[in-house]
Amino acid sequence: MPRTEIRWHGRGGQGAVTAAIIVAQAAIFEGKYAQAYPEFGAERRGAPVCAYSRVSDEPIYTRAPITKPDVVVVLDPTLSKDIYMKGLKSGGLLLINTKKSVDEVKKMVGRDDIKVATVDATSIALQTLGAPIVNTAMVGALVKVLPIVKLESVEKAISENFSGRIAEANIQAVRKAYESVVW
Amino acid sequence: MTEVKWKRLPLNSNYAVAYAVKDCDVDVVAAYPITPQTTVVEKISEFIANGELDAEMIHVESEHSALSAVVGAAAVGARVFTATASQGLELMHEILHIASGLRLPVVMTIAARALSAPISIWCDYGDVMNTRDTSWITLIASSAQEVYDTVIQAFKIAEDPRVLLPVMVAYDGYLMSHTYEPVYVAEDPTPIREFVPKNPKSRIVLDPEKPVTMGPIARPEWYYEIKYQQVEAMKRAYDVVKEVDAEFGKRFGRSYGVIETYKLEDADVAVLTYGGIFGTLREAIDAMRSSGLKVGGIRLRLFRPFPYREIVDAVKHLKLLIVADRAISYGARIAGPVAMEIMSVLYRESEKPEVMSVAVGIGQRTVTEQDFVELVKLGLKFLEEKRVPNETIYWGVRGVTYG
Amino acid sequence: MSMGEELPKYFEIPIAGTILEPGNTVKIPTGEWRAFRPIIDKEKCVRCLLCWAYCPDGAIIIVDQPYKTASGREYKFSVEIDYYHCKGCGICAQECPVKAIQMVEEVK
Ligand code: SF4
């Protein structure tokens, strides 16, 4: 597998950083190389937040921020597309939390050289977690569209980050999103 | 000797520190939280709470007290640890000299962070470089794996009876402290503990059965000789650091040297830097190599004692050496702390490259592969026109152009 | 630096200048610093030991020597000064509640 660079966009409190970490953890559990880090700043609830994951079969050395991502994951559809679309590679993937259809999103972002996937992660999160924390659902959707890591590795990573009922609910969110993502 | 079994975990460098501290069976930890170091101590507290580490955690009201507390604990023979960054390290400054002057084997990690003012919580090495003359052995790591391994080595170096000096292990704040990556840690700490056995009797400690006075006043006819002991200890540390690293490599299969080189053998030009951005440099070198440029890289892993022998050997065949420093010595003509050091080392050499000093990543100004590519291009242009600057280049600062 | 010759070399000094012999300050003849010598009037002294508590150099010593004053008061012990260590600071004289200590200029 060549190196895959993923940029996560959300707002403080939605768990974009944790999502980036979960993907890297899942990859590392599988023996792959991975890196995950937040865009370093003082995080405040509601403020736009960005995080990065890199996954590869080869060691990763660079620590430069990802400016030309292969994948952009948007946790909050109200974010400005100018922010999250920046640098997304031609042929890349945009995964977005929305009730809109794939075609509507394509039209909205004005790019036909990319793949678009949509999932209603907010509804899934409300159902499973009782709160609009969509990060784990977005991870579930991502690994369906782009199988860089296995679903069970994601579940293992979730059990490392959460415990008991919360872990259970997050695993539910992952599975539901995995099933319902469309592209 | 117990066979080591590794588990491969996703850890950031802060957690890698905590695992190493646990595996070295540290007795006393005292620290005060400061971004981006905080999670080091949080993780250690977790290990103490769940019984994986049997240590005393001393809660203190400042970094000055944190280091003072571990100095006291080290004086009675405990294995001690503390961690800080930036202003916290500045507040410790007075006690940095006490720890080394008393010859106590304190181990401390620094998640390197720029200094105030203005306030910056982001990475540069202004804090670490400011401790240059404190007589601490200073190692700078470039991956979470190396952080784990180096903290283990640090205890062995510090406690070696030939050394008995405190050791600082630094790594990039945020760029490493908060970046998850794969790290092999010991499944069971026994082999690590065998590698760094505790032997407090090998040094003079405070003991009611055998009273001594530590830190007496030294009048002019005594002070100089006592400080000269430190000069000698640092010289011995140069060998001990290498020895411990080699032994670690033999035992555990990973070693780093005091400098690391990348594609240097046939290079005409090389970039030298330290910390996590060496990884970015490596990838930039790969890119430049594929376009035919003979570029190499050097990473400084040991800053104090300064590994002058290895540096001279590594650079003498080069035409140009670009030293990318991550700190500024204000008012110096060559203001990069490491560039300064290298130029003074090369002064007496007949075979030596041109040296270009550059400041990069100040206050965590982004450093990408492209920055290194551009720097090499600029350096080669200067070299060709025989006008490599006598002053540090402040790379990327708005309002200044070079070329 | 002529005096350096009799002193130990750097490698002969214990690490960090640590003093390995406990209580070695008794060897320092601080009595040589004295310009004024405290003298206790055993008649006036009421053995309250305030001087003993205040002396910064521990130079007040209690001796097991019963004493009877001219007025017939009996004490089980006496108070004396260790002139090898007394540096003549006068604190004892200052603190003595009955002014039993006189500071007399040293004649050398
Ligand atoms: S003069 Fe000072 S040193 Fe001497 S006995 Fe009195 S208090 Fe002590």
Ligand code: SF4
């Ligand atoms: S303070 Fe005065 S009265 Fe008291 S013991 Fe000393 S000399 Fe005697």
